[in-house]
Amino acid sequence: MSDIAYVNGAYLPLAEARVSILDRGFLFADGVYEVAAVVGGRLIDNDAHLSRLENSLRELRIDNAPPIQTIANVEAELVARNGLSEGLVYLQITRGASNDRDFGFPSGTTPTIVAFAKKKNIVASPAAETGVKVLTVPDLRWARRNIKTVALLAQVLAKQAALDAGCQEAWMVDRDGLVTEGSSSTAFIVTKADALVTRPNSPAILPGCTRKAVQSLAAREGLTIEERGFSVAEAYEAKEAFLTSASNLVLPVVSIDERPIGSGAPGERARLLRSLYIEWATKPVATR
Incomplete structure (x- = not known):
């Protein structure tokens, strides 16, 4: 066909x-x-x-x-x-x-x-088991990033920079040194105190749909969520990191700029949230 x-x-x-x-x-x-x-x-x-x-x-x-x-x-x-x-x-x-x-x-x-x-193989994605590598790059986009426009050249350049460096995703960084989001995903870190940290919605980022669902599931599990900016330096020292998107659901991040995150393997929180999201998303709507 x-x-x-x-x-x-x-x-x-x-x-x-x-x-x-x-x-x-x-x-x-x-x-x-x-x-x-x-x-x-x-x-x-x-x-x-x-x-x-x-x-x-x-x-x-x-x-x-x-x-x-x-x-x-x-x-x-x-x-x-x-x-x-x-x-x-x-x-x-x-x-x-x-x-x-x-x-x-x-x-x-x-x-x-x-x-x-x-x-696309989404649920049984090999990247969910191995984790992905991230490269940080300057955020070159316009000021209304909350609108999902087809003007994606800055994200294209960011993604290609990541691929050229042997990474699967780029995390874009604003002029204050804070991570905004990925070239095609939302960025999360997990602090050593087990808090999930992601940037709050604003014109600086796209309001991720998978991000919203994952946050809801995390709250349901009693996990601590902090909506705030985080620096690249804080991300380097995080216990875990992960990304969310419609095309990848939840994927663990195992390195940023060639620095291992946590143990350098997919983390417990990322694995849990991926499992919870798949379970939630595949249920009939009436039973959610």
């Missing part, structure tokens, strides 16, 4: 999916996106992603997109048409195409909506 994508109301083979070169997403990065995980043939924690999508659309004033339930139906249909048991669904909405390349919002455009599915 061919990979099936969605473009502006039509389901078609991925190789045939096309958008205009005048689309403002291509010309100006004038658009937003979301990525939702699929486990057991079902979108997990998707309400949080759709809520964040609504906020991103509102912040960019893309106010004529289809209703969120229509978008949810498109995602579910892609899962079904692609026979996707485990993986990801990517959805992107731009302001649409205009004949004039003007910076101001054009009038009368129709948003461009594209989506596709991708198979």
Whole structure:
């Protein structure tokens, strides 16, 4: 079966999916996106992603997109048409195409909506057993990082710097020396007093959906959570570190800038929270 994508109301083979070169997403990065995980043939924690999508659309004033339930139906249909048991669904909405390349919002455009599915081994990921390595890099992004826009060049450069250094993720650092977040994930450390530390939501970071669920599960377990900034130096000395994202769920971090974190092996808290998240996410919604 061919990979099936969605473009502006039509389901078609991925190789045939096309958008205009005048689309403002291509010309100006004038658009937003979301990525939702699929486990057991079902979108997990998707309400949080759709809520964040609504906020991103509102912040960019893309106010004529289809209703969120229509978008949810498109995602579910892609899962079904692609026979996707485990993986990801990517959805992107731009302001649409205009004949004039003007910076101001054009009038009368129709948003461009594209989506596709991708198979990925999420639950039994080898990285969950080995842990991942992190490289710290300067945070070069714009000031409204809480909007999930398609303007991802700074994150692309950060991720490539990590890969070039033999790492799997980059943690971006602001001018005050505090970690903001990963290039495609939320950053956590565990202090020697067993407190989970992550930066509070603000325009400085993207409000992670998996982050929110993991924090809720940690609170349910009686774990201490501190929402505050932490420095690279504090991260070096942490008992554990881990990251969260829709595409990786919870992954332990075993080194930062080639310095082992804790024992240099996946930590107890990261393993626990990954297990709890998978258990929670795969339960029927009515029993959560």
